[in-house]
Amino acid sequence: MLKKLFAIVLVLFGIETWGVFGAWRTDGVMYNCTLDAGPLCFWWEESGVTKLLGKDAAEKMEEGFKSAQERWKKGFLDKTQKGKNGLDELLEKAKEALD
Numbered sequence: 070m071l072k073k074l075f076a077i078v079l080v081l082f083g084i085e086t087w088g089v090f091g092a093w094r095t096d097g098v099m100y101n102c103t104l105d106a107g108p109l110c111f112w113w114e115e116s117g118v119t120k121l122l123g124k125d126a127a128e129k130m131e132e133g134f135k136s137a138q139e140r141w142k143k144g145f146l147d148k149t150q151k152g153k154n155g156l157d158e159l160l161e162k163a164k165e166a167l168d
Contacts, residue, residue, distance in 0.1 A: 087111060097131045099124070 088109025104112035
């Protein structure tokens with residue numbers, strides 16, 4: 070009985086691990102999830118971008134997106150965390166630009 074329970078837990082752990090890997094793999098622009106259960110992805114295929122541009126170009130594009138996101142986060146955090154009124158100052162500049 071204990072061996073069966075261990076085998077069931079091991080199989081379920083393997084399935085969950087595969088779903089987590091699939092979710093990580095389809096997080097970018099290279100793959101689309103075709104069989105998902107909540108946040109887990111169990112089957113994926115190449116996205117239209119990857120099919121159109123090729124795998125190498127899609128990888129470069131994804132790296133560019135990630136580096137741009139990192140730069141934006143760093144720039145935004147630098148501007149908003151200057152002293153106590155960094156965010157207020159940024160919002161005032163945005164209001165002035167809209168006027």
